[in-house]
Structures are given as C-alpha cells and as structure tokens.
Amino acid sequence: MSSKMEGPLVTIVVVSYNHSKYIKENLNSVKHQTYKNIQLIVGDDASQDHSVKIFEQWLKENEYPAEKNFHSYNTGLAQMLNECIELAKGKYIKLIAADDFLHPEAIERCVSKLESLGEEFGMIYTDTFAVDDSSAIIPDIADYNTSGNVAPLVFRQELIKGNRIPALTVMMRRKALIETGKYDSKFIVEDYYRWLKINEKYLISYIPEKLAYYRTHAENISKTRAERVETEFVMLQTMFDKDGKVKDKINGFIQQKYLSGQDISEEFFTLYKKYPFHVKRLIFCIQNHIPPSLYKIACKFF
Structure with missing residues (x-):
C-alpha cells in the first residue's frame, strides 16, 4: 500500500492557532507518510504569530498541494474545523493540531486496519508518544492500551465513563463524521462530544502502537x-x-x-x-x- 496510489483518498486537516514554531515539523510528518494518497487541508484561525507565512513557505518550498483556509479574524476551533471538513474529499479524515505530528506509518496503518474492518466501524485511534516543546519524548500522559485493548462492544460501553481517545491519533470515516453533524462551538471538549456521537452509531477500533506525537506545553490550564x-x-x-x-x-x-x-x-x-x-x-x-x-x-x- 505504501507505494501505490490506488488506496482510498485520506484527507488530513492541519489547523493552527499561534503554532508557527511547530508547523514545519507537522507538515514534514505529513509529507513523509508511507501512504501517499493524501489530500492536505491547512487552516489558520487568525494566529497572532506568523503561522500563515510558515504554511505558505513550506507548501511552496516542498511543492506540496493543499487546500487553504486562512481566517482574517478568529472564529474559534469549531468553525475552523467545520469549514475545513466542507473541503474534504477523502474516504477517511484525520484532524490534527499543528503543534502535534505523525509517525511515518500512521496513515498507512490506520487505513489498512479500517479497510479490513466492516462499515460498522466508524473510526480508529492509536496509542501516542508524548513530547515536550523540543520534540523530545517524555513519559506517557495516559495508559491508552488498558482502555483500548478490549472488545469493540465493551469499549462502546466504557467510553461513557470518560474520554479514552487521544484526538490527534484518530482517523474517521468521512461518512461517520458527516452523519454525526458539525462541531459545536459551545463545547471546549468538542472531541469527546464527537466520539460519543460516533459511538452511538458505529464501533471504534484501536491500534496499540504509538503512531503520533502529542505535544505537551508548559502553560498550566487555568x-x-x-x-x-x-x-x-x-x-x-x-x-x-x-x-x-x-x-x-x-x-x-x-x-x-x-x-x-x-x-x-x-x-x-x-x-x-x-x-x-x-x-x-x-x-x-x-x-x-x-x-x-x-x-x-x-x-x-x-
């Protein structure tokens, strides 16, 4: 699959808000995917740094095609995601913040697993590395294997107890994403809301391998x-x-x-x-x- 184009199209949506220092690393991880049939969409929600300039520079230097959604004023993450999803053409969709990045085999492994499963599976997620501001690997932020390595029907029942899914690792069927509606700006925890909606209609699969890198930041949550x-x-x-x-x-x-x-x-x-x-x-x-x-x-x- 890694060298062929006939695999299904995958849309990767990279969104930034003041993530200029991390954008190149994120986009490089997209470029270096072993799976090549990718539609890239980049979005910026009126960052106060020079994120848009970094996006434009990287796309030009790497001659990498992408749909662009750059806001002139801040609308919030939900609106940004909804606009980008309207541009998505892939059978599968991955949403990722520009400060995180992917393992080279992330897309290939997720597509392969979803393609092997039935249509009753609406999404898949994986384990993830945690990294610091310099991209050095640090201790895990959570034990995803304990909650993920269970039967899909058991996971369906367990998800209600709390968010057990790292968002940056998720790949969704476009059908499942569209069927469960637009992102809602009233929730900060819009990811968990999405997983619960998909969980009602579809099963969720898990790959017990670290196929992404989650960036932790020094700023404490208020x-x-x-x-x-x-x-x-x-x-x-x-x-x-x-x-x-x-x-x-x-x-x-x-x-x-x-x-x-x-x-x-x-x-x-x-x-x-x-x-x-x-x-x-x-x-x-x-x-x-x-x-x-x-x-x-x-x-x-x-």
Missing part, C-alpha cells in the same frame, strides 16, 4: 477552564448515559454543586431533569430554590 472542562464532561455523560453507568458521578456532581451554592446552568439542569437516573429530591430542591441547609430535611420526604 482553574476556570479546568472547571468548565469538568462540567462539560459531566454534561455530555448526562446526554449519552442510557444505562446508568455513570449515574453516581453525575448525581454526585450535581449534588456537590447544589450543596456548595454553585450555579447550575439552565441548559445543564434541563439535561439533568431528562436524565433517566436523576435524583428526584435534587430536582425538587433546585427547582424550588430550597436552601442547601434544608436539604437533609427535604430528603425525608423523597
């Missing part, structure tokens, strides 16, 4: 952003948990927010009321603005 990410994870679990697999986590999260006097958004509360395994007394107390101090008394009546 407390506010970390809290938002945690809340979004629980919101998505509330939306997709049909069997009560994470009911204790969801109910405990809502209860903790209520008892500590934290705001619960109307959107989240609406989702929780529809959740089949919600706690009725929590619904009652929140809906009727019962002070947390009276919660134990209210519990006696439910």
Whole structure:
C-alpha cells in the first residue's frame, strides 16, 4: 500500500492557532507518510504569530498541494474545523493540531486496519508518544492500551465513563463524521462530544502502537477552564448515559454543586431533569430554590 496510489483518498486537516514554531515539523510528518494518497487541508484561525507565512513557505518550498483556509479574524476551533471538513474529499479524515505530528506509518496503518474492518466501524485511534516543546519524548500522559485493548462492544460501553481517545491519533470515516453533524462551538471538549456521537452509531477500533506525537506545553490550564472542562464532561455523560453507568458521578456532581451554592446552568439542569437516573429530591430542591441547609430535611420526604 505504501507505494501505490490506488488506496482510498485520506484527507488530513492541519489547523493552527499561534503554532508557527511547530508547523514545519507537522507538515514534514505529513509529507513523509508511507501512504501517499493524501489530500492536505491547512487552516489558520487568525494566529497572532506568523503561522500563515510558515504554511505558505513550506507548501511552496516542498511543492506540496493543499487546500487553504486562512481566517482574517478568529472564529474559534469549531468553525475552523467545520469549514475545513466542507473541503474534504477523502474516504477517511484525520484532524490534527499543528503543534502535534505523525509517525511515518500512521496513515498507512490506520487505513489498512479500517479497510479490513466492516462499515460498522466508524473510526480508529492509536496509542501516542508524548513530547515536550523540543520534540523530545517524555513519559506517557495516559495508559491508552488498558482502555483500548478490549472488545469493540465493551469499549462502546466504557467510553461513557470518560474520554479514552487521544484526538490527534484518530482517523474517521468521512461518512461517520458527516452523519454525526458539525462541531459545536459551545463545547471546549468538542472531541469527546464527537466520539460519543460516533459511538452511538458505529464501533471504534484501536491500534496499540504509538503512531503520533502529542505535544505537551508548559502553560498550566487555568482553574476556570479546568472547571468548565469538568462540567462539560459531566454534561455530555448526562446526554449519552442510557444505562446508568455513570449515574453516581453525575448525581454526585450535581449534588456537590447544589450543596456548595454553585450555579447550575439552565441548559445543564434541563439535561439533568431528562436524565433517566436523576435524583428526584435534587430536582425538587433546585427547582424550588430550597436552601442547601434544608436539604437533609427535604430528603425525608423523597
């Protein structure tokens, strides 16, 4: 497969936001893929550095064809991805941030595996190296083998417990991506949302090999952003948990927010009321603005 063009077209979408120092390494990893039937799409969301210049320079120097989607103002990742996907022509699609990069056999191995599987498999992912700012390999950020090396039907049930998929390693069938709708700008954790939607309709496969390089950055995530990410994870679990697999986590999260006097958004509360395994007394107390101090008394009546 590595030297032939008759394999299915694969679209690789590389998106950047202030990733100028990493773009060449990313694009070199695309160029050096053993699998050659690739449509490259590059996108930049109005970076404040010279990312677009680096993109243009590399494409010219390497005489590598690419579709370009360069924004003059920042729209956010979801809009950028949706626009790039509209340009995609491949049977399979890979989305990757410009600060990460690929193992030379990443595309070949993923295509080979997906082609050997039935149409019921909508996507595949792999293990990944972690690298520092200088691209030196560092200790793994997670154990993907433990969660990935299970039967596909088991993985389908387990994914609701948390995001077990490194986004940079994923290859999706274009059909599965389109069927599950556009990326939603209201979620920071748009990747997990996508996996859960695909997981409802398709099976997911895993290759237990490190076929990508995930860049870790020194900047610490802000407390506010970390809290938002945690809340979004629980919101998505509330939306997709049909069997009560994470009911204790969801109910405990809502209860903790209520008892500590934290705001619960109307959107989240609406989702929780529809959740089949919600706690009725929590619904009652929140809906009727019962002070947390009276919660134990209210519990006696439910």
